Amino acid sequence: MAFGTDVGIDLGTATVLIYVKGKGIVLNEPSVVAVDKVNKIIKKVGIEAQQMLGRAPGTIEPVRPLKDGVISDYDLTEKMIKYFLRKVLGNTSFWPRIMVCVPSSITEVEILAVRNAVKKAGARHVYIIEEPIAAAIGAGIDIIKPCGNMVVDIGGGTTDIAVISLGGVANKTSIKIAGDRFDEALIKYIRRKFNVLIGDRTAQDTKEAIGCVYMPTDVISIPVKGRCLMTGLPKTIDVNSEDMLAAFEEPANAISDAVCRVLEGTEPELVADISKNKIHLTGGGSLVKGLAELLTVRTGIQTVVAEDAVSCVVRGTGIALENEKLFAAISHNALMSD
Numbered sequence: 001m002a003f004g005t006d007v008g009i010d011l012g013t014a015t016v017l018i019y020v021k022g023k024g025i026v027l028n029e030p031s032v033v034a035v036d037k038v039n040k041i042i043k044k045v046g047i048e049a050q051q052m053l054g055r056a057p058g059t060i061e062p063v064r065p066l067k068d069g070v071i072s073d074y075d076l077t078e079k080m081i082k083y084f085l086r087k088v089l090g091n092t093s094f095w096p097r098i099m100v101c102v103p104s105s106i107t108e109v110e111i112l113a114v115r116n117a118v119k120k121a122g123a124r125h126v127y128i129i130e131e132p133i134a135a136a137i138g139a140g141i142d143i144i145k146p147c148g149n150m151v152v153d154i155g156g157g158t159t160d161i162a163v164i165s166l167g168g169v170a171n172k173t174s175i176k177i178a179g180d181r182f183d184e185a186l187i188k189y190i191r192r193k194f195n196v197l198i199g200d201r202t203a204q205d206t207k208e209a210i211g212c213v214y215m216p217t218d219v220i221s222i223p224v225k226g227r228c229l230m231t232g233l234p235k236t237i238d239v240n241s242e243d244m245l246a247a248f249e250e251p252a253n254a255i256s257d258a259v260c261r262v263l264e265g266t267e268p269e270l271v272a273d274i275s276k277n278k279i280h281l282t283g284g285g286s287l288v289k290g291l292a293e294l295l296t297v298r299t300g301i302q303t304v305v306a307e308d309a310v311s312c313v314v315r316g317t318g319i320a321l322e323n324e325k326l327f328a329a330i331s332h333n334a335l336m337s338d
């Protein structure tokens with residue numbers, strides 16, 4: 001590996017993605033670490049740790065070191081980043097320059113925690129970039145132009161809504177309602193309607209299979225396994241698209257209300273630009289069917305899900321790392337200094 005290696009990291013609540021300059025996206029793993037509770041030693045990281053969620057033996061605890069888009073366990077975050085960097089770069093004595101994304105509403109203290117964790121994990125320089133800026137670049141938007149664009153990045157823990165113009169964020173909000181909240185809403189709904197308790201993993205799988213937030217063209221149903229709260233025994237129930245619609249009403253409305261609030265507080269010229277350029281959805285949470293349709297109806301502005309929505313943010317860091325002009329433009333952003 002050469003001295004000049006540049007790396008982009010999307011340090012997400014649910015997923016970590018890594019881009020290496022000249023190579024592309026080289027890692028996409030869940031942000032989970034399995035720790036031995038007795039001696040605090042890390043047993044597994046990423047995909048292997050994820051498989052242990054809900055199934056680990058008593059002494060091993062799978063932990064998500066990030067919560068709501070920010071670091072909740074500093075030490076584990078640093079070790080997880082170090083592990084992933086070693087996995088993609090090998091054992092090297094040359095430390096890379098790293099661009100890492102943070103949610104737009106993160107505090108100074110939280111930024112410092114990300115910066116220090118990445119530095120300690122092996123970075124020569126750390127560049128911090130706001131997630132919606134990276135997401136917009138990854139969605140193919142020319143962020144430097146004096147023209148308004150709206151990006152809604154729906155991750156696991158946070159939904160970042162931003163209006164971007166001239167390489168900066170003109171208006172933004174961030175709410176702690178995103179993909180994971182849909183899973184929680186489904187667990188609650190199934191418990192209430194069927195008296196059955198389902199696990200986090202099952203909720204996520206069901207959401208990905210038939211989840212929807214806007215009238216589906218045809219109602220489909222799938223069998224879902226859980227534990228009957230009356231008998232304590234395993235039970236399989238049929239869950240259909242109408243159940244999903246009802247279960248997801250609350251988080252979907254919270255996201256669309258937040259988008260409307262940002263539009264209401266945005267300069268009219270920029271709103272006119274946005275209605276011409278469409279609203280762009282990125283992040284894994286945007287893959288719930290019908291979100292684009294729901295937002296189109298609620299805002300009156302055509303909304304589209306970006307291509308390869310899950311990797312937009314890390315792809316954005318990659319494009320910025322490969323393009324000197326873009327890198328220089330966004331490095332004027334206050335968050336960037338090392």
Ligand SMILES: Nc1ncnc2c1ncn2[C@@H]1O[C@H](COP(=O)(O)OP(=O)(O)OP(=O)(O)O)[C@@H](O)[C@H]1O
Pocket residue numbers: 010011012013014015016068069070154155156157158159178179180204207208209211282283284285286287288289310
């Ligand atoms: N096909 C799919 N359908 C519905 N939801 C999906 C799909 N794929 C992923 N998700 C959801 O996307 C969310 C994770 O998205 P993403 O990987 O963008 O989050 P993140 O960047 O790690 O989180 P954050 O940005 O909040 O820190 C999870 O809630 C996951 O269940």
Ligand SMILES: [Mg+2]
Pocket residue numbers: 010012013131153154155156283313
């Ligand atoms: Mg994200």
